[in-house]
Each structure stands twice: as structure tokens, then as C-alpha cells.
Amino acid sequence: MEVTYLTAINQALHEEMRRDESVFIMGEDVAELGGAFKVTEGLLDAFGENRVIDMPISESLIVGAGIGAAILGMRPVVEMQFSDFIACAFDQIVNTAATLRYRHGGRAACPLVIRSPSGAGVHGALFHSQNPEAWFTRVPGLKVVAPATPYDAKGLLKSAIRDGNPVLYFEHKRLYRSIKEDLPEGDFTVPIGVAELRQSGKDLSIITYGGTLNQCLDAARIVEKEDGLSVEVLDLRTLLPLDREAILATARKTGKVLIVHEDRVTGGIGGEVAAIIAENAFDSLDAPIRRVGAADTHLAFSPPMEEFILPNSNKIVEAIRSLAAY
Amino acid sequence: MEVTYLTAINQALHEEMRRDESVFIMGEDVAELGGAFKVTEGLLDAFGENRVIDMPISESLIVGAGIGAAILGMRPVVEMQFSDFIACAFDQIVNTAATLRYRHGGRAACPLVIRSPSGAGVHGALFHSQNPEAWFTRVPGLKVVAPATPYDAKGLLKSAIRDGNPVLYFEHKRLYRSIKEDLPEGDFTVPIGVAELRQSGKDLSIITYGGTLNQCLDAARIVEKEDGLSVEVLDLRTLLPLDREAILATARKTGKVLIVHEDRVTGGIGGEVAAIIAENAFDSLDAPIRRVGAADTHLAFSPPMEEFILPNSNKIVEAIRSLAAY
Amino acid sequence: MGEPDGAAPASPAEGSARIEYELNLYFQMKLIRAFEERVSRLHRQNKILGGVYSGTGQEAIVTGICAPLRDGDFVAPLHRDLGVFLMRGVDPGRLMAQLMGKETGLSRGKDSFLHGGDLEHGIFGSTSMLGSSLPVAVGAALKFQIRGEKHVAVAFFGEGASSRGDVHEAMNFAGVRKLPVIFVCENNRYAYSTPLEKQMAIENVADRAAAYGFRGHVVSGNDLLAVVQLSERVIERVREGGGPALIECKTYRYRGHSEHDPALYRDKDELIEWESRDPIPRYEFYLEKRGHDIRAIREQIDERTRRIVQEAVDFAENSPWPAPESAMEDLYAPSMLPSSSNGKRQ
Amino acid sequence: MGEPDGAAPASPAEGSARIEYELNLYFQMKLIRAFEERVSRLHRQNKILGGVYSGTGQEAIVTGICAPLRDGDFVAPLHRDLGVFLMRGVDPGRLMAQLMGKETGLSRGKDSFLHGGDLEHGIFGSTSMLGSSLPVAVGAALKFQIRGEKHVAVAFFGEGASSRGDVHEAMNFAGVRKLPVIFVCENNRYAYSTPLEKQMAIENVADRAAAYGFRGHVVSGNDLLAVVQLSERVIERVREGGGPALIECKTYRYRGHSEHDPALYRDKDELIEWESRDPIPRYEFYLEKRGHDIRAIREQIDERTRRIVQEAVDFAENSPWPAPESAMEDLYAPSMLPSSSNGKRQ
Numbered sequence A, B: 001m002e003v004t005y006l007t008a009i010n011q012a013l014h015e016e017m018r019r020d021e022s023v024f025i026m027g028e029d030v031a032e033l034g035g036a037f038k039v040t041e042g043l044l045d046a047f048g049e050n051r052v053i054d055m056p057i058s059e060s061l062i063v064g065a066g067i068g069a070a071i072l073g074m075r076p077v078v079e080m081q082f083s084d085f086i087a088c089a090f091d092q093i094v095n096t097a098a099t100l101r102y103r104h105g106g107r108a109a110c111p112l113v114i115r116s117p118s119g120a121g122v123h124g125a126l127f128h129s130q131n132p133e134a135w136f137t138r139v140p141g142l143k144v145v146a147p148a149t150p151y152d153a154k155g156l157l158k159s160a161i162r163d164g165n166p167v168l169y170f171e172h173k174r175l176y177r178s179i180k181e182d183l184p185e186g187d188f189t190v191p192i193g194v195a196e197l198r199q200s201g202k203d204l205s206i207i208t209y210g211g212t213l214n215q216c217l218d219a220a221r222i223v224e225k226e227d228g229l230s231v232e233v234l235d236l237r238t239l240l241p242l243d244r245e246a247i248l249a250t251a252r253k254t255g256k257v258l259i260v261h262e263d264r265v266t267g268g269i270g271g272e273v274a275a276i277i278a279e280n281a282f283d284s285l286d287a288p289i290r291r292v293g294a295a296d297t298h299l300a301f302s303p304p305m306e307e308f309i310l311p312n313s314n315k316i317v318e319a320i321r322s323l324a325a326y
Numbered sequence C, D: 001m002g003e004p005d006g007a008a009p010a011s012p013a014e015g016s017a018r019i020e021y022e023l024n025l026y027f028q029m030k031l032i033r034a035f036e037e038r039v040s041r042l043h044r045q046n047k048i049l050g051g052v053y054s055g056t057g058q059e060a061i062v063t064g065i066c067a068p069l070r071d072g073d074f075v076a077p078l079h080r081d082l083g084v085f086l087m088r089g090v091d092p093g094r095l096m097a098q099l100m101g102k103e104t105g106l107s108r109g110k111d112s113f114l115h116g117g118d119l120e121h122g123i124f125g126s127t128s129m130l131g132s133s134l135p136v137a138v139g140a141a142l143k144f145q146i147r148g149e150k151h152v153a154v155a156f157f158g159e160g161a162s163s164r165g166d167v168h169e170a171m172n173f174a175g176v177r178k179l180p181v182i183f184v185c186e187n188n189r190y191a192y193s194t195p196l197e198k199q200m201a202i203e204n205v206a207d208r209a210a211a212y213g214f215r216g217h218v219v220s221g222n223d224l225l226a227v228v229q230l231s232e233r234v235i236e237r238v239r240e241g242g243g244p245a246l247i248e249c250k251t252y253r254y255r256g257h258s259e260h261d262p263a264l265y266r267d268k269d270e271l272i273e274w275e276s277r278d279p280i281p282r283y284e285f286y287l288e289k290r291g292h293d294i295r296a297i298r299e300q301i302d303e304r305t306r307r308i309v310q311e312a313v314d315f316a317e318n319s320p321w322p323a324p325e326s327a328m329e330d331l332y333a334p335s336m337l338p339s340s341s342n343g344k345r346q
């Protein structure tokens, strides 16, 4: 059946809660309202108030309580209403959760999923458009995923829930209702830590994830048609741990790498990816490693500025061309 | 007069408070105790309770209140007792302070300094050893500095206090009493955004900052003596904005770059620096860009592990040699 | 009555000045209502793209609390407190331009809705992060205290936001230092869909003041007269160094959480009940008892607010978009003092 | 009396079991004192490298609060609550090895002091971030409630930590859901150098419970009997679904904030006053009144605690360091279930 990205997430929650009694949901307005975006719709009816819990506006408590329940064997899936608010729970995530197993000498686990609707392009302005993922990809003990398709959204959420560790799950809110996909019947998962080659190519590699995957694929189609370029597109899917093998394989194969993300260029995960390539696939490189991402500013509200700031397929096409011509 | 890194900071505070009535200090135990490390010693006596304020254990409030006072023209210098606790003030820093001027359309300023004793190597374990700088170098609207010498400690703090923006000032606590320098009489500042070439060389460049500068200089001395290698050492000093010119100049000059920091390799600012080089100085590179930093784990307590995790001059020497031999 | 875009005058004790003051409050409340209703309409017409959070039904609170404020006082409004901007004399056209993301808006199109702030009128542009503005207001109050200025800081927050840790940290320190800050809780019984009883186990947010060593007050937020009387008294006391105060205004959100929200989680009866407590007719009744010809006044004021709002819309619609590249401006302020050197040791 | 490394038995109502129980509490308190004094000494000898935070003088609190706890209950200790580990039956040798950073320590040398925790004994290893453990304890209590388990969670915190936002968020939600959690404030009048009156504008942290809809209790934290009597009653009530409670124990920190701190900011008289309220002689006096030969008991117990502590030190000193590369272990737990595919669509 064809389902949206949003429905795919909703299905994963339903199915995992049915599969495992220890899975439960906490967040602001997740129960009766079904979440600000309706991602948790229907869960209250299906599983009741003890497993779908409306929380006060207390992000730090929401994550902290998730940790407390997780230590004792529950598998909480907590929601940040917008990923922007994750800053309010920062200490609990990077200090309490990320170090939990380590500081208990391996004799504890924290199977917690933090779902955060992230991303721009919906007139959300400074505080409803953020891409906070790179704050967390530098923290050992966490895992970070960012699905770009309904299939991955469902499969990665299932893996995240079944994982034994704190997993930050960034769902891109512009994708919620804008993309659809036919999903297989029955249970399936997508492994954490494995990138996916979306398109094979030989002239140049694009490495991307989340909200910019489709822009990259569009751009690849354009340059194939108009310039006869064969572009490889790698979707990272997991941002921590990175799939270094896949990254290096595509870099070595084409020798030209363009990294694209909606997150800002400076401090986005593109820097880390570029560094991995510059360190480990240097001899295969035929051109500078280029990055396309949001401009190094805040996500301004006014449409002309939003357009200026965000990456899009035109900007990607341009970067592909200049790189191909190098 | 020869002064320690710690005294240099203390002097800067004294002098700036004397120079400008709007400068004042807030933090936990900063007044009567003079701070956990004695950095604010003597300020209470010199400037009184209205300008040296002991705060409750409320990091978010400490930063938030600093912002409120700064908007109205004060120049607060707030202290995180250890930089690790900065996670508790994260939202105020990255959301309230960093976007303040932007969201007020340029008609507001937030001249706030956040001082944070950071860094490892003092048996501080997971929560008294962190290097949080790269959480902030990805946030426009902030500036981030990390002095490595008493001269820079004093000069950069003065610049930070005189700056019109929120500046994160990371002082390395291992340096407090371990390094000394003769400082000039009278007022001097070190500009934010300007790196400093600590040593000229032609075979290879090391780019570093803060706690690892001296290890890099030691390593450079060793390879000069033992291998006849001429190593250039660039001290970034400011981490946001990066001194791209200086970075690219040294990369172009030697063609071989080693980036060293005490922060973890993955997600440290080294990735960003490597990406800048790989994008803009690709043609000048003769070897992969290498990074040396803390291992990708938490700062474990037990000495053998701490030693294993942290960079040191031996590890840097090794990296230099392998890069030189490339 | 004051100029349409002028700030409300500080409360005069009695006589004709008092009458004018009271009528101006009526005008302000009506202007806020008219402005917000137009904003909701513009949103439906897709002329405002960002989130719109209506304060309709809660106008008496911002009006009454801001009435006794003076130039130089500091206010951090809640996301629903568009009225604060009008009360403090922000030009309605610039405010409307702000909501539309135009160059002439408070933030020059940078941010949406109320995040722009307007420090020239003592209004802090809060972030979205609920509760985070309370520490900032406390910092402003700290500045007033350090400098011995007779100003106050006011921080509005919802009963939902009261659950945030920042609210606690701010109130605690305000109590310790006896800072000139007034915390104003607009308790409208819902935080998005979340009802009061899921937010807190007590009846009155104001009762928390005791936990911080200062006084809490409860007042009907739909009774402008009651709010004004209380706020005049409390703000005066705070201004004179009496330490912080917490004022809780009991009220109700008429519309959905935002304009996107049909608010199906609420009982219809509840809405009817609360609409019958509307602050505007209630205050009209008071003015009538005071001997005013409320009909004539209403007609005149409706005409006036209509004109003001229309002019604001015209101004905003005719204002240019910001230049795309201006997205890179306004990130950093210039330094106060030039650095003395290039950082090399001399 | 229980085995030296056994947890204290749950409180028996009366008779000889009660006598044994009361004597065991004495033993526990003495063991904690002896252990901590040795730890301070080891720190001076540079045998413990990390920060050492002594709870000496506050032993009656951990002893009395933990006395009624059962297996499966959850405790988040404060940085000064080494005694919790001993009370809950953690092997003193492993605890000492933990403090020294040895492989046999609770965290295998990964973290220092009490951050290791020991979930097998229901002890959460708190981070350094004061107050951050309260949300975690609330989450544990939520689990007990969801699963209908008759367990309680206990979260210790200092009066300094009470200023953190997390404390507020945790207590508020605990009140809303009526969770089985007991918040225990050890109010020792100082947070590092910061005295009470700079931390809060009220006298009793316990008074904050009212702000969250549950009960607060104040007790002398230097009176073991009083603490036990209160905690038995309160914990029983919480366990039976009576909702959360806040217990504030008034006490005093004998030593500096950490072993590095000479605590010159304190008045000498204050220390003398409080040392004269030492919980150990006070409880000895009670036991004497109960008819015990306290001299004989003390002698015997001193001998026993000396032996236990010495054995702990020997064990720890003879334990190996962790392998350097083990720094890379214990970061991630294995997944519960294998993924069904390589992530390619079939």
C-alpha cells in the first residue's frame, strides 16, 4: 500500500507497540491530539493512557524520565514537538543518556528513542526549522538517524526502538505528506549504520541524507539529461555511526564528491564526511570536495531569504557542473 | 611580569571591570570563594557585591540573566563552573543569545561573555573533562575562542568583553598553573578571528588550538631534532569565526596538514578545518589531511584509559612522521 | 485618548485624566481585538505564512498589565501577546509588516510573529522556547537593581510554560535578590491540547510564589478593571523595591492553539461559558456604569480601530520583501572597541 | 546484624527483629563513617585521584532513608551519598575499587566516584550535573506505575541542586501523575561556598512540595531515629500509591565541598555547633536508653568496620588497572533484536 512518510512512522509505532509491551510513548500533546503533526494519531485509542502519555512542557524531564524508564527495561519513544526544542533537553541527552552505559561499566543500557520533527522549508523560521543533528553526531554513546523515504522512516524507527541504546530519530517535517511509497507487507527493519546507494553513477558522487535526498536525485536527473553526467547518490540514513565504507567506496569510485545537506555548511556533518574522505581516500580524489548546505545563518522567515538560505536542486546542479568541469 | 594563564585571566577581568562600569561577573561561587579555580579571586573585594555575584546552581538562568542584562547595555561575564555544565544552559546560548540580534532585525546586541573552564588531563573523568567547543562553532551569532597562552588568554578575554556579541571563552584548566609568560605592561588585546603562526616551517603544517598547542610545539621540536623536519604550527585561537586565510595559507605552503585537538576526532572542529582545506586548497595538497584528537569515546577516569584516549606529543610525533613519509 | 500608535499613558490617580486613561484602555483592548481578528483572517487568506497564535479573549491581561508601565521598563511577551506591542506604542504598520515577513517589520523579515521584539519600546523578542524568556527578564531586572534604576521587568508566560525548568530558575533567583520583576501567568487552561490537570497538580500557578519567597496574586484575566487595579498596585510595589511578584490571570483561549488547530479536544460548553465572560462587554458595562455613552464610544472606536488596522495592512502589503542576501545581515554587532593590535606580541 | 556486605533488612515492626534492625542501622552508619574517613585519607595519600565529596556528618540521612527500601526499589544518590552504596549492599571492595579507578570497580574505571552506579543494587549512577537525576528517578517511578509494581524511586539532592530547573520539572510531573517517588533534600546549608540564603529566599525546601500538589516533610537529618521513623511512614505511603513526597533533612557538611576545599568561607562556630549534633553519638545515646551496652557494641562494631574497610582497601589496591584500550568498550549495548535485512528493499 502506498503510504506517506508520516504514515510510515505512525505504522512503525503501532506495530512496535503491538509487538512489545515495553514500548510506550511520551511527549507533549501526543495522546488525545495525536501529536502536533498527527504522527501519534490513533495510538491512544489502541494502547491507552498508560502507554501514550501527554507530558507537561518539560523537555528535560521528558528525556530524563525516558532514561529512567529505559534503564529499567522499558523502551520509551519520546517526542520533541519540534526538534528545535531539543536544546532544552540537551544535558539529559548528551550527559545522562549518552554516557549511561559507559559510566555503569557496561552493566546498564538505555534503549530510548527520541523522535524529533526537524528541517526547514515550511516557513517555520528560526525556531521551527532547525536541523540539530550535528550537535549529537559528535557524542559517543548516541546513535543518530535521519530517514529520507517512507520505507526508511518505518524501518529505521523499528530498528531504533529495538536498539539497546539512545537513538535520536530526526524525521523531516517537509517530507511528512510530500512523499509516498509502496511499503511491503509485514515486518521489516532498516539497519542502523548502513548507508544506501540511491543511484549508481561514475562521474561524480553526491553524499546526502534526509530532506535533501530528493533534491539531489532531481539534480542528478537534470545533469544526466542536460549534461550527460552520471551521478552516484549515496543516502547516509544514519549519521552516527557513519557508514565509512560506503562513503569511501563511492569517493574512490568516482573521485569527485559533493556533500549536500539542509543543515548549515559550517558545522554540519558534511565537514566530518569530507574529513573522512580527505584522510582515507585522498589518492582517489580528482577534485576538491565540495559542500552544499544551508547558508551560515539562521533560518530566516521571509520567503526570499528562506529561498536564499536553503539548498535546492538548482544550487546542487550548479555545484555538480562546476565539480564535473574541474 | 611573568604570570600564569590563570593570572592572565584574572588580570583581564580586573582591568576590564576597572575600565568599564558595565562589566560585571555572575557565576557559582565566584564572589567570596573567588571561583572553584580562583580565577575570579580578588574581584569581590575590588568591585563589591553588585558587580561580582554568587549565583544559585542554575546554569540556564545564569546565561539567560546575562542575556537580559546584556541587552540593556551591561557587559556580563558569566562563568560556568566547569564547561561540562554548559549543556544545562544550552538552549539559552544557542537559541536566545545566538539569534538575538538576528531576530531583532539588527536593532539589539548581546555583549555577553561565557567563560568555561574546559579540557582534560586532570583526572576529571566524564563530567569534568569535556571540550564542548564544537557544539557552538556551528551556531551563527556566537563567537568562540580558546586561548593557548597567557598572552592570548588575557588579550582574547579583553576582546571578548569588548565585543558586541555573545562570546564563548573556553579556558583550558590544565593550563591554569602549568604555563607562564611575561606579559607586556598596559592594555593590549588579541583580535577575535585571527589565528597565530606559532612556528614557521616548510615540510608540514600542524593546525591546533588550546590544550594541545604545547604538545604540538614539543612534537615539532622532536621531529626537527630527530628527523630534520621543519614543521609549521598554526594556533587557531578563535574557533568561530575561523581564520580561513591563515588555514589555507599554511595548507598551501606546506601541502601537508595535520590537525590536532584535544576534543574528540569525530565531530571536533578538525572536520570543519579539513573540509575547508579539501575544498579550497585541494591542488596544493600532497598528502591526506590527518587528524589527531581524543579517541571517540568519553573521557574515562582511570589513568591508563585517560592516557589512551588523549592526544599527546608522542602520538603527534607519530602522525607527523607518517605524514612526512607520505 | 492617546494617539493610535502612542503608548498608553501611565495611570493617573483620578479626575478627567483618569477618565481619559480608562477610555484609552478600552480603546487599546478593542484595537488588539480588531488587529488580531484581522491577523487571523489574513492567515486564512495565506497572507501570513508563519504560525499565528491568537490572544483573542485574553486582551484584558496585556492591556491591564501594561497600563502602569513606563518608558524604560522591560517586557517579555508570550507568543499570544501581540497586544503588548500595541499597548507599548509599536507602530501597527510595522507590526503587521513583521507578521508578513516584510523588510519594514520589526525583524526585517528575519523571524516570524512576535520573535522580532522591539527593544526601542522595551519589548524583548522571545524565542519559541517557552519559559526561556523568564531568565532574560530576570537579567533585565538585575540590571535595574545593579544600576539603581526605578524600572521593572515583566515576563508573561502560559500555565503550560510554567512547567519549564527555566521558570523555576528565574523565579528562585528573583526571590533571592528581590529583583524588580513581575511574572505574569496567563492561565488559559490549555497548553495546545493539554489541559491544566495534566500540566500541574495544583489549582493556582500563583501559589508557587510562596516557594520563592514572594507574593502571588490571582485575578480574573477577563476583568480589565480587576487586572488594572491589581497591576497598578503590584507594579508600584515592585518598582519601589518590594521584590518580585507573581500575578496569575485566569482566562481562556478562544481560538485553537494556532490558526491551524480546530481545537476539537475541547468541550463546546466550556467555550460558550468563557465567551460569556468576554472582557470587552464586561468593561463596556463598567464604562456604562461610570456614565459613559458606551454606544457612541464603541461606534467611534470601532471606526478608529478599523482604520488603524486597515492602514497597517496597507502599509505591510505595500512594503517590500527583504533582499534575499540580507539573510546574511544582522548576525553580528560591531565590536564596541577596536582591538589594539593584530594579536602579535609587540 | 546483617552481613557486612548485605543490604539492610526491611524494617520489622517490633520485637527482637526490631532490635537487630536498629543495631544494624548503627552498624551501617558507623561503616559509612569509617569508609568515608578512610576515603578522605586515601585521597590525601594520592591514592584516589578524582574528586572526593565527603558525606561525613550526614550519614543518618542515607541510613535512615534507605532503611525501609526493598529489592527492586530505585535510588539516585547525591554526590555525597557513598553511604547509599553500602546501605544497599554493594560490596565495599568494589566500591573502593570504583573510587580508585580500578577494573574491579563499578564502572570498570570508566568514571570516578559515585557516577558508576550499580543497577544490580538499584543504584543509579548520577552524572555530575546536579539535579539531572531527578527526572530519571521520576522515569523509574513512572515505570513502576505503568507496570503496577509496588516499588518506589528515591532521588537525593542538595539544597543547592534544588535551584536547577530539572528539579522543578521532575517534581511537577511527579505530582501530576502521583508517581511513587520520594525526593530527599539533604539541606546542609552550603552548596560549595554558597550559603543557603544566596540559594533560595525561603527557609524550607520542603515547602516547595505544596507547589506540586504533594506533601513536604522537614526532619533533623542528624537524628537517625527521626529520619527512620519518618521515612518508614512516608515510603510506605508512597509505595501504596499515595503519590510523591518530599523529605527535607536539615544537616551540615563537616568537611569542605571536596577534599580540596578548606572551606574558609564558613564560620568556625557553625562547625562546632553542628559537630555537637553528630548523628552517631546521638543514636548511641538512644541505643543506651534502649538498654544496650553501647560501649561493648561500639568496640565490636569499630573493630568490624575497620576490618571491612581494610579489606576493601586491600581488594581495591590489589585490583588491576583496566586495560587502556578498554576505554573503547561499554559505549554501546547490543541491539535487542537483529535487523531483518541489510536495509535494501527486497
Ligand SMILES: Cc1ncc(C[n+]2csc(CCOP(=O)(O)OP(=O)(O)O)c2C)c(N)n1
Pocket: A028, A057, A059, A081, A085, A088, C078, C080, C128, C129, C130, C157, C158, C159, C160, C161, C162, C186, C188, C190, C191, C192, C253, C257
Ligand atoms: C520549550 C517548548 N516546548 C514546546 C513548545 C511547543 N508549544 C508552543 S505553544 C505550546 C503550548 C503553550 O501553552 P501555554 O504556555 O499554556 O501558553 P498558551 O499557548 O496556552 O497561551 C507548546 C507546547 C514550545 N514552543 N517550547
Ligand SMILES: Cc1ncc(C[n+]2csc(CCOP(=O)(O)OP(=O)(O)O)c2C)c(N)n1
Pocket: B028, B057, B059, B081, B085, B088, D078, D080, D128, D129, D130, D157, D158, D159, D160, D161, D162, D164, D186, D188, D190, D191, D192, D253, D257
Ligand atoms: C549543574 C551543575 N552545576 C554546578 C556543579 C558544580 N557543583 C558540584 S557540587 C556543587 C554544590 C552542590 O551543593 P548542594 O546541591 O547543596 O549539595 P552538597 O554538595 O552541599 O551536598 C556545585 C556547585 C554541578 N556539579 N552541576
Ligand SMILES: [Mg+2]
Pocket: C158, C159, C160, C186, C187, C188, C189, C190, C191, C192
Ligand atoms: Mg495555556
Ligand SMILES: [Mg+2]
Pocket: D158, D159, D160, D186, D187, D188, D189, D190, D191, D192
Ligand atoms: Mg548543600
